[in-house]
Amino acid sequence: MLLSKSCVYGIRAVLYLSVNDEREYVPIKEISDKMGISFHFLTKILQVLTNAGMIKSMKGAKGGVGLNQPASSISLYDVIRELDGETLFEECVLGLPGCADDNPCSMHKIWRVTKAELKKELEEENFGSLAQQITEDEIRLYDV
Amino acid sequence: MLLSKSCVYGIRAVLYLSVNDEREYVPIKEISDKMGISFHFLTKILQVLTNAGMIKSMKGAKGGVGLNQPASSISLYDVIRELDGETLFEECVLGLPGCADDNPCSMHKIWRVTKAELKKELEEENFGSLAQQITEDEIRLYDV
DNA sequence: TTATATTAAGACATAAGAGTCTTTTATCAC
DNA sequence: GTGATAAAAGACTCTTATGTCTTAATATAA
Ligand code: FES
Ligand code: FES
Numbered sequence: 001m002l003l004s005k006s007c008v009y010g011i012r013a014v015l016y017l018s019v020n021d022e023r024e025y026v027p028i029k030e031i032s033d034k035m036g037i038s039f040h041f042l043t044k045i046l047q048v049l050t051n052a053g054m055i056k057s058m059k060g061a062k063g064g065v066g067l068n069q070p071a072s073s074i075s076l077y078d079v080i081r082e083l084d085g086e087t088l089f090e091e092c093v094l095g096l097p098g099c100a101d102d103n104p105c106s107m108h109k110i111w112r113v114t115k116a117e118l119k120k121e122l123e124e125e126n127f128g129s130l131a132q133q134i135t136e137d138e139i140r141l142y143d144v
Numbered sequence: 145m146l147l148s149k150s151c152v153y154g155i156r157a158v159l160y161l162s163v164n165d166e167r168e169y170v171p172i173k174e175i176s177d178k179m180g181i182s183f184h185f186l187t188k189i190l191q192v193l194t195n196a197g198m199i200k201s202m203k204g205a206k207g208g209v210g211l212n213q214p215a216s217s218i219s220l221y222d223v224i225r226e227l228d229g230e231t232l233f234e235e236c237v238l239g240l241p242g243c244a245d246d247n248p249c250s251m252h253k254i255w256r257v258t259k260a261e262l263k264k265e266l267e268e269e270n271f272g273s274l275a276q277q278i279t280e281d282e283i284r285l286y287d288v
Numbered sequence: 289t290t291a292t293a294t295t296a297a298g299a300c301a302t303a304a305g306a307g308t309c310t311t312t313t314a315t316c317a318c
Numbered sequence: 319g320t321g322a323t324a325a326a327a328g329a330c331t332c333t334t335a336t337g338t339c340t341t342a343a344t345a346t347a348a
Contacts, residue, residue, distance in 0.1 A: 002146065002232060002255075005336065008239050015250055027294065041337055047296070060345025061293040076251065088146060095152050097287050104283050106159055106274045107220065110265045111146075114258060121254045130250045139248050143241050149306065171324065185307050191326070204315025205323040293346075301338070308331070316323075 007083040009037050010045045014079055015141055017055065018071040018131035025057075025064035034142065045083065052082045072128030080122060089119050151227040153181050154189045158223055159285055161199065162215040162275035169201075169208035178286065189227065196226045216272030224266060233263050 003011075016031050028046060032039040046065055049055045056068040067074070080088075092099035093111045101112065133139045147155075160175050172190060176183040190209055193199045200212040211218070224232075236243040237255045245256065277283045 002237050005239070008237075011250070012238060025294095029294080038337055040339070043295070044297090044337095050295090057295060058345070059293085059295045059343070062346060063294045063344085065295085076254075093146050093152075094156060095149070096284065106155070106269075106278070106283055106285070108283065110220075110262070110269060114262045114265070117261075118254070118258045121258070125250075125254060134250070139250055139252065140240065141250070169324095173324080182307055184309070187325070188307095188327090194325090201325060202315070203313070203323085203325045206316060207314080207324050209325080289348100291346105291348080294344085296343070297341085299338100299340080301336100303336075304334085306331100306333075308329100310329080311327085313326070314324085316321100318320085318322100 002088070003080065004084050006041075006045050007080055009035070009042055010049060010083045011076065011079050012037075012141065013042060013046060013065075014049070014055070014067075014074065014127055015130060015134065017065065017067050018074075018127040019134050019141065021067060021071055021131065023066065025062065025066045027064040030064075036143065048082055049079070054078065054082065067127075070128065071131055072126045074127045075123050076125045076127075076130075077119065077122035089115050146232070147224065148228050150185075150189050151224055153179070153186055154193060154227045155220065155223050156181075156285065157186060157190060157209075158193070158199070158211075158218065158271055159274060159278065161209065161211050162218075162271040163278050163285065165211060165215055165275065167210065169206065169210045171208040174208075180287065193223070193226055198222065198226065211271075214272065215275055216270045218271045219267050220269045220271075220274075221263065221266035233259050 012035055013031050016035070017026060020026050028043050029039055031037070032042045046055060046057070050057045050065065053068055054074060055065050057063070057065045090099065092105055093107050094105045096105050099105075099108065101108075130139070134141050156179055157175050160178070161170060164170050172187050173183055175181070176186045190199060190201070194201045194209065197212055198218060199209050201207070201209045234243065236249055237251050238249045240249050243249075243252065245252075274283070278285050
């Protein structure tokens with residue numbers, strides 16, 4: 001697996017919030033219902049993003065969660081870093097200590113290029129652009 | 145994590161066998177000791193590769209495991225496919241059902257290119273070449 | 289102020305991955 | 319044949335990821 005389930009759910013939830021950016025707060029229950037994700041599990045995941053300042057939350061009626069920054073300023077990499085950390089992009093893929101061009105393992109040559117490209121694209125792709133593509137039906141957000 | 149621990153250990157063990165290709169059988173204990181991997185765990189992993197025909201094994205004194213094909217004919221992708229399957233390269237990275245260019249998710253555009261390149265390189269990199277680089281001290285096999 | 293809606297927090301449960309241990313089976317050396 | 323060596327097989331444990339449930343805290347609305 002490239003990404004953990006938590007991370008995937010987190011990305012999809014932030015996508016949902018980006019698409020619904022005109023609403024200040026969206027109940028987590030609404031997101032979990034539409035996505036078919038466990039409500040309590042998603043709640044815990046979104047708490048991490050709330051603590052990171054990426055999204056904001058409010059309790060009570062009319063409460064929920066919402067983006068705390070412009071969707072266009074949040075990258076896919078931002079969410080991945082919060083939920084899965086950066087080990088995918090920093091540690092040796094064969095589990096050897098340290099990963100550097102002058103201390104390579106058998107997969108280093110392949111993975112160093114791939115991961116650098118992947119990281120760059122994840123950093124450049126923002127949720128504003130993705131939300132627009134979802135709204136315009138160019139990409140999907142749900143299982144349909 | 146890109147690869148499971150089983151997969152990483154499997155790759156490293158096949159690397160060891162490739163470097164020691166002149167020996168018909170190498171005891172698993174020797175590999176696990178040198179690599180600092182649990183002997184019984186590695187045994188189970190190598191059984192998968194044995195059943196797949198990639199390596200051969202023999203019980204008893206002078207027994208062990210050894211490559212069942214020329215090292216140059218085994219690719220990194222071969223080992224990954226046996227131990228981790230192909231879900232990394234086939235399934236939607238956001239967990240949506242199906243993954244196709246005409247049915248993309250928000251990460252499809254980024255990941256489809258990355259994964260295709262990665263897969264190609266993993267298929268092209270063979271253990272003969274890697275063993276030679278290890279022998280020539282260009283890449284490392286152990287934690288040192 | 290009371291009822292309702294909603295997140296926060298944390299205990300608890302389940303499943304899968306990772307790792308250990310024991311017993312069985314096969315091969316070699318003597 | 320007997321004893322030593324080593325893989326095969328499978329039961330078992332430990333850890334982590336995933337998922338569920340309950341209670342508390344807080345905000346709104348009537
Ligand atoms: S040293 Fe292994 S991935 Fe860089
Ligand atoms: S549809 Fe999600 S990765 Fe292709």
